[in-house]
Amino acid sequence: xxxxxxxxxxxxxxxxxxxxxxxxxxxxxxxxxxxxxxxxxxxxxxxxxxxxxxxxxxxxxxxxxxxxxxxxxxxxxxxxxxxxxxxxxxxxxxxxxxxxxxxxxxxxxxxxxx
Amino acid sequence: xxxxxxxxxxxxxxxxxxxxxxxxxxxxxxxxxxxxxxxxxxxxxxxxxxxxxxxxxxxxxxxxxxxxxxxxxxxxxxxxxxxxxxxxxxxxxxxxxxxxxxxxxxxxxxxx
Numbered sequence: 001x002x003x004x005x006x007x008x009x010x011x012x013x014x015x016x017x018x019x020x021x022x023x024x025x026x027x028x029x030x031x032x033x034x035x036x037x038x039x040x041x042x043x044x045x046x047x048x049x050x051x052x053x054x055x056x057x058x059x060x061x062x063x064x065x066x067x068x069x070x071x072x073x074x075x076x077x078x079x080x081x082x083x084x085x086x087x088x089x090x091x092x093x094x095x096x097x098x099x100x101x102x103x104x105x106x107x108x109x110x111x112x113x114x
Numbered sequence: 115x116x117x118x119x120x121x122x123x124x125x126x127x128x129x130x131x132x133x134x135x136x137x138x139x140x141x142x143x144x145x146x147x148x149x150x151x152x153x154x155x156x157x158x159x160x161x162x163x164x165x166x167x168x169x170x171x172x173x174x175x176x177x178x179x180x181x182x183x184x185x186x187x188x189x190x191x192x193x194x195x196x197x198x199x200x201x202x203x204x205x206x207x208x209x210x211x212x213x214x215x216x217x218x219x220x221x222x223x224x225x226x
Contacts, residue, residue: 004157033213042204042216043158056211091157100212101146105157 002026004106006092012112013082020078021109025094032075033103034067035091036060043091049075082113116141116207118188120217128225133195135220137188137205146208147188149179152219153201161203164188175199195224 005024013019025032030051035043046065047057051072061067064082069075079086089110093103118139127133139145149161162173169181179190190203202219209215 040218042206042218043214045209045213045215048211048213056213093158101148101163101208101214102160103150103158103214105150105159107155107157 004092004094004104006090006106006109008109009107010110010112012114014114015084016081018078018080019082019111020076021090021092021111023075023077023092023106025074025092026096026104027073028096029094029104030072030097031095031100032069033093033095034075034077035093037089037091037108038087046077079111082111084113087111087113116145116209116215118147118205118207118215118217120203120205120220122220124221124223126223126225127195129197130194133190133192133199133222133224135190135203135205135222137190137217138186139188139205139207140186141207145181145188147179147181148206148208148214149173149177149188149190150204150206150216151175151201152204158204161190195222197224197226200224 007022033048034046037043047067049069064080067077089108091108093105095103147164150158152158162171164171164181172178204219205217206214
């Protein structure tokens with residue numbers, strides 16, 4: 001499968017714990033995005049990378065959230081001291097440099113904070 | 115910021131009938147508009163986009179969308195709906211920095 005893959009598919013954690021999600025984009029895509037989606041809403045932009053550079057972060061991304069893409073390939077999204085309001089589907093997408101608005105999404109990581 | 119609105123929560127249509135999913139936009143400047151579809155347990159998939167040119171844009175799976183500047187709309191259409199078209203449909207607009215701003219989505223139910 002050469003699509004965008006995300007791991008894990010589901011994560012259940014207790015409030016206050018740290019969690020980390022991984023995204024492997026399509027290999028030749030240089031842009032990588034993180035979005036968050038809650039029930040009944042469309043995806044909300046969190047942050048994006050061009051190669052290893054993080055170019056933009058949403059105001060939704062509090063200090064507890066950090067994302068990295070160290071070698072311009074896979075990316076990780078870490079949430080520290082999770083809160084119940086962090087429960088959502090976290091989506092990763094990638095796009096090629098020649099068509100940056102055509103996003104290819106992974107299936108997401110569903111986070112439940114108890 | 116650029117935004118889109120999808121006024122309906124759910125669209126029900128009989129199989130074989132025309133399908134329309136509505137989207138209106140609010141932008142400064144020229145809009146870059148998109149439709150994505152989300153099937154159960156699958157990631158969002160790109161359907162089509164409007165950048166410039168012909169107001170009728172053709173996309174994947176027999177879908178098309180009509181850009182209407184005077185009505186600030188970008189409705190998604192399919193002449194004859196299939197049961198397999200039942201899914202969640204999202205309209206999106208290019209926002210600052212090249213990111214996409216999505217609408218809340220429309221659930222489409224095609225009734226056999």
